[in-house]
Amino acid sequence: MSPSDSAAAPVLWEELVTAALLGTDRRTPPVEAAGRDAPVALLDAAAVQTVRRRAGLRPAPAAPRPEPAAVDTRPLLPPAAARRLTMLLSDRPATGGGGRRGSAPDLMELLPQWLALANERGFAPPPEALPPLLDAARGRTDLRPAALRFAGPRALWLARLNPDWRFALRAAPGGGAALPSPAEPEGVERLWQEGLFAERVALLTALRAHTPAKARELLDTTWTTERAEDRLMFLDSLRTGLSAADEPFLERALADRSRNVRSTAAELLSALPDSELAGRMAARAASCVVVDPTAETATIMVEAPHECDAGMERDGMVAKAPAGRGERSWWLGQLVEAAPLDTWTGRLGGRGPEEIVALPVADDWRAELHAAWCRAAVRQRDPLWARALLGAPASPEAGGPGAVSLAERAKLLATLDKEERATWVAGFIAAHGLSEAFQLLGVCAVPWTEPLGRAVVDALNIARDAGSYPWSFSGVMGLAERCLDPAEATRLDALTATPDEPEDASPGAGGYWAEAFQRLAGTLRLRATIREELTAP
Amino acid sequence: MVGPTVDDMTQQGVRWTADQVLALAPDVASRKAGSKLGAAGPWSEAGSSDEGTVWGLCKGSGSKPYQTVIDLADAAGPAYKCSCPSRKFPCKHALGLLLLWAGGDGAVPTSQAPDWAEQWLAGRRKRVEDKRSAGGGSSTAGDPEAARRRAERRAERITAGATELEQRLADLLREGLASAERAGYGPWEETAARMVDAQAPGLAARVRELGAIPGSGPGWPVRLLEECALLHLLDQGWLRRGELPEGLAATVRSRVGLPGSPDGPPQRDSWLILAQYDTGDSRLTTRRVWLYGTRSQQIRLLVSYGAAGRAPELTLPVGLALEAELSLYPGAGQLRAALGEQFAPPAPTATRPRGRTPSQAAARYGEALHNDPWLDSYPLTLERVIPTPAQNTDDDNSSIWQLADADGDLALPLTPAFTSRPGLWRLAALSGGAPVTVFGELGHRGFTPLTAWPEAEGAAVALC
Structure with missing residues (x-):
C-alpha cells in the first residue's frame, strides 16, 4: 500500500527521519519547538505523521491477475475421504527413528493405495489439499504419477506459481497444456516439430498407446535429424504396442551410428519371434546347443561360439565381455537370450519346455544356459517357459541359490x-x-x-x-x-x-x-x- | 481443512475433524505422538456417549493400560483425564483417542461408559455445577477502599515508568537513532525490565519490540521512528489521561497494560467462528479467536492464554457458529470480548461474513485508527478478491502477493510474513485464479489472511 500524503507531507516525514537518525543535537528537526525540548517536539510531530500515514494508506494498483485454472469436472471427494487424505498427508515419517515401529499404522505408506483408488473412482481433490499433496509428491518420486493425476489441472496451475513444485510441470507434458489429441494431426505435428524434448517424449508415448503405427511414422519423419541420446529415448517408447509392423524401421535402426540405439533396436526385434533378426539369432543359437546323440541318457551339449562376427555385432551383440567373464560364454548368453524360445522344441528333439529344462547339461554349462533362457522368457513374455524354468515352488532347489536367482524368478513370475x-x-x-x-x-x-x-x-x-x-x-x-x-x-x-x-x-x-x-x-x-x-x- | 458436515450431526453432536483435534496439542512433539496413537491398534474398550464423552484403554509400555477419558460436553472447552504420568496437557493418549474418534471408522462405538470413566465424569460435572452456582457471588469481595488504594499505587508506579521512558526516548532522539544500532539489544531489555517493575506490561512489550528493530533490514530507521513516536504517544496519553475522552482513556489504560474487565452488556448472537490462531513464546501461548455475529454483523475477539506446555483451553472450530453471549472490554472501538453464557455447542452454518472491496477495507482501517492509534491491524473480510502474484518494486525483485479486487484495479498486498507461510498456497489453491472471500487482519504492513471461502458454496478453509 502507498501512503496518500499531500505534497508537503512526504518531505516533512523524510526530514523527521533524517533528524531522528542523526540526532537532534546534530540536526534541528523541522518543527516548532514552542518551549519543548527538540527531541520531544520531534516525537510529537512524528507521532502525528505516523498515524496520519497509516490512516491514509491506500490500496496499490493491482498486478495482472493470473489466468484462471482449467475447470476440474470430476466430482469432489466425499467429506470422509477428504478428511482421510488430510490425515494421510499430515503423517510425516518419524525422523531419526529407526527403532521399533509401534503398533500404529504407517499412514504415509497407505498413500499410494489411496491415490490409486481415488483415481480409479475419478474423484477430484478439495483445492486446499493440493499444497500438501504436491509437497508429498515432491519428496517421493514414486508417488508423482498417481498424485499428479489425482491433483488435476489446478495443481499444474499452482506449480507454475511455486518453484518448489516445478517437477509437476516437467512430469506433466507441455507444462500442463493438454497434449493434442491423436485425432488432431496438425496439433500433433506442430508439437512434434516445436516441442521440448520432454513434451515430445510424452506426445510419442501417448500416440503410441493410441495408434502404434502413427507414432512410429511420426518418429520416422525426423529420425535421422535427432540427437543420439534422444533417439534412444524415442526408440524406448516403441516398447509399448510393439508388433511385426515395426520390424522394417527397427531393422534400419540396427545400422544406427550409436551403439546404444543399435542394441535397443536389436532387443526390440528379438522380442518379435517372427522377425528376421530373431530368425538369424535362432540359427546361430541352434548351432551351439544340441542333444548329444551318443550319450546314454539324453544330455544337452553346448558348443559356445568361437567368434562374434560383424553380422552378430550388427544384430546387437556386444563383442567385448565384461571383466571376469569368458568371451565365449558371454556370446552364448546373448545368442540364447535373443533367440525365439520356440526354436528349442524343434531343435531339441520335439521336447516341450519342461522336458528341455529337465535335461542334464554337459560340462557345467547348465547355469549359463538356464540363465539365458530365463532372460529370453522374460523378454518374450513366455509363460510356458517361465513356468518350466520356475519349477515346482516346493522343490528344494527353489529355496536355495540355484541356477535361477531370486531376482530372475521374480521377473519370470511377472509373466x-x-x-x-x-x-x-x-x-x-x-x-x-x-x-x-x-x-x-x-x-x-x-x-x-x-x-x-x-x-x-x-x-x-x-x-x-x-x-x-x-x-x-x-x-x-x-x-x-x-x-x-x-x-x-x-x-x-x-x-x-x-x-x-x-x-x-x-x-x-x-x-x-x-x-x-x-x-x-x-x-x-x-x-x-x-x-x-x-x-x- | 475440511469442516464438519451436516451428515456428521446425526451422531453425537458434531464429530470433530482431525485438524481440530490436532489444534489441541500443546506442542509439535505431542501432535506427532498423538497422531501415531490415532489408530485402532493400541486401543481397547474404546467408546463414546451421545453427551460428548469419549473413553478408552491405551496399551502403553507397562502391563496395565492407561485409562483415558475426555469430556467434550462443556462448551468452555474439552476436559481430559488420563492415568499416564505425562505432564503434557492434553497428553498424547487423549489426542490419539480423539483422533480415533474423529476418524469415525467405528473404532469408537457409542456405548455405556465404564465405571472408571463414569466416576471421573460425574465428579467433574459436579464440580463445574458447584462452581457455576457459586459463581457471580461475592468472590470479588474485599475492601473497596483497599482496592482503590492499590489501584492508586499502581497508577503512580506506571506514571513513574512512563516518565522515565519519555526521558529514555528523548535521549535516544537527541543522540540519534543510528546510535541505537550500535548499542544493540541490551539497553532495551533493561528498559523493558524497568517497565515490568513499573507494572506496565504493555509498555514493556512495546519497548522489547523496539529493541528488535535496529538493523532489522532496509528501512529500519523509519520503522524505529514510527514505533518510538507511537510509544511516546502512549506515554503522553497515560500522563494526560485525565484530559482524554473516556473511550480513548480506556484504550490507553488497556494499551499500557492495566487489566480491564469485560463490563459491556451481554450481546447474544449466533457467532460464526472466523479464525483461531496461537502466538507466543516458550512461556506463554496467546490464542485469538475471531467471531462474527451472524445477526449483528459485528466482529469480536476472544483472547485466552496457556502457560508453558499447555494449549489455551478455549478451542472453537472454524466455520461453525456458536449461540452465545459476549461482553465487550472497555475502550473506544474495542473488539475484544469475553465469552459469557453459551446456549448450544458450535453447529454448522451456511453464513459467511459480509465483505468489502480492498478500497473500502483500507478506509475502514484508517477509521479504526481514530479510536486506537496504536492498532497494528484491524479484522476485515474482503469479498471477490483474487490472490495475485506481483513483483516487489521497493526491494529486490522478490515476489510478493496481493489480493486484487476482481471487479476493480486496486489490490491490498499480503504481509511478507504470510507470504512465507503454507497458508498462502492453500489460499492460492482455493482460488485457482477465481475470486474468493477472505477474512483476515489489515494493517500498515499489509493484509494477513486467516480464513477463506470459495466463490461457489463450500466450507471455510483455515489459512493460519
Missing part, C-alpha cells in the same frame, strides 16, 4: 497371470518360509489372494513360535500391511494378544510380535475404511 503367480509364491512360502520371499511377494497382485495371504500369515506365526524377533521380518510385515486383503483382519485378532513367553524365546519377543500383529490388523481395518470412504454414495 504368469496373477492367480498362478500368487499360488506359486504361496507354495514357495509354505515350503521355504519368508526369509527369501520378499522379492517374490513384491510381484504379486494387490490385494493378495486368499491362499497367498494365508501362507504369509501362517509363516509369520511360525516365525513367532520359533522365537525370533519381528523386525527380522519387517520387510514382509510392511508388505503384508499394504497387500493383505482387509478381510483377513479378523483372522489376525487371535495373534494380537501377548502370548506367554516360552523359555527358549528371545526376551520380550512375544510383546513385540503382538504389537506387530496389532499394527497389521489395524492397517488392514484402516484400508477397509479407506475403501468404503472412497465409494461414491
